[in-house]
């Protein structure tokens with residue numbers, strides 16, 4: 001792969017009339033300056049502005065927004081939600097590049113099963129799910145249109161992500177073996193999304209104690225194509241590959257959803273997913289809208305303390321450049337564990353220990369604006385999700401895929417890369433100049449789209465240093481989230497891995 005990338009990189013300037021240096025863009029996304037204020041949180045002066053509310057929610061990601069919604073459903077209106085960024089949504093925020101909507105991170109939601117009744121309820125409230133003639137139906141406009149996914153493999157595009165073209169009988173036999181093993185595990189244990197708060201059985205505990213790679217070794221699953229695919233799935237969902245995540249996580253990916261599907265077997269159905277040009281921001285914007293002035297963005301929570309009759313929360317209001325003190329009866333701390341442990345005064349042991357255990361995967365999302373449809377290699381048609389075999393990145397989703405345009409045209413391609421396998425991943429993410437990322441990403445994708453560089457006009461890169469918890473062996477939390485007398489905690493970090501359903505359910509339950 002390295003050699004191929006090198007060739008593509010050196011070929012880059014020859015590919016068209018736009019030189020890489022003519023491509024505009026820069027870093028966008030999470031605000032590091034504000035996030036890093038927490039490091040100094042011990043040294044802030046006493047605030048002069050005093051505000052009161054009944055319940056204070058810290059953090060406006062999916063978990064915080066779900067908590068706010070649940071309070072409203074209980075008829076509690078006296079609350080405030082403080083969010084560091086200029087808009088709520090956290091990892092489920094959206095943006096736009098030159099007027100074309102695109103996700104800044106999370107971009108889809110699988111149809112929730114009956115194990116996620118709170119999420120089902122939200123989708124019903126938003127009009128995405130309704131009962132027709134006794135059966136639940138989802139709004140077709142928001143279900144991912146076909147073709148859903150394709151893989152660039154052996155110089156051509158193929159349908160689906162499991163490498164199939166000319167792979168040979170041994171590989172197919174290993175695919176079938178994996179499928180059988182997943183099915184056996186699926187019937188022996190309960191696999192659900194969300195999983196937080198549900199105890200593991202003995203078999204799952206065993207799987208949670210070793211890496212997925214070690215389990216594959218034990219099973220004799222050594223085929224390189226199978227291993228690439230499984231590693232890709234782990235990086236895509238957990239931010240780190242099969243050598244780091246637990247076997248529980250590797251199996252959960254399939255067993256909690258559609259199983260491990262092999263062409264030629266009965267269960268070949270693709271997973272139905274909801275998606276939008278702006279990604280899951282379609283959901284979070286609708287969750288935030290009813291909050292009105294109760295949502296205060298651009299506000300950095302610096303300190304949360306239990307006091308005699310409630311909680312005291314100190315926060316920096318970026319708009320007024322003032323420190324505010326909030327007094328509330330209770331707080332719902334919907335912050336990443338790292339931040340929760342930093343801002344909670346006299347943090348309880350369970351919080352400090354949970355924060356010390358967690359390993360975070362850094363992520364990069366590049367929104368690439370292209371002026372016209374790309375020249376494609378042979379094979380499967382452009383899909384929503386487009387992945388390159390063996391590449392360092394996870395491929396890209398096309399923001400215009402849900403539009404009804406019949407031929408590919410101007411669009412934004414959202415490219416994803418997880419850095420949870422790199423020892424210095426966070427440092428690389430923060431220190432590498434934008435232009436180096438630009439050239440790297442264009443070279444990687446040029447293998448499948450030789451004219452990409454010449455059609456690219458702008459690249460906006462979002463960096464997430466502590467994007468999501470990696471479900472390492474022994475790391476997934478299946479106990480109910482602990483609370484203290486005046487504080488409840490909710491964030492996907494408490495589940496040990498990060499998806500919408502975990503964050504939403506934890507937020508809902510905290511409220």
Ligand SMILES: Cc1cc2nc3c(=O)[nH]c(=O)nc-3n(C[C@H](O)[C@H](O)[C@H](O)COP(=O)(O)OP(=O)(O)OC[C@H]3O[C@@H](n4cnc5c(N)ncnc54)[C@H](O)[C@@H]3O)c2cc1C
Pocket residue numbers: 038058059060061062063064082083084085088089090091092104105106107108109280299300301302334335336339343363364365416464467468490491492493498499500501503
């Ligand atoms: C690149 C990427 C792609 C993803 N794709 C998907 C996907 O397609 N589907 C899916 O289901 N999930 C996806 N996820 C997982 C995603 O993290 C979850 O779906 C969900 O958005 C997590 O919500 P949360 O509330 O747990 O956390 P967060 O999104 O981390 O929310 C925490 C909030 O707290 C705020 N905050 C932090 N510190 C402070 C402070 N001191 N004061 C005030 N506010 C503060 C943050 O700004 C943030 O808004 C993806 C994640 C990443 C990083």
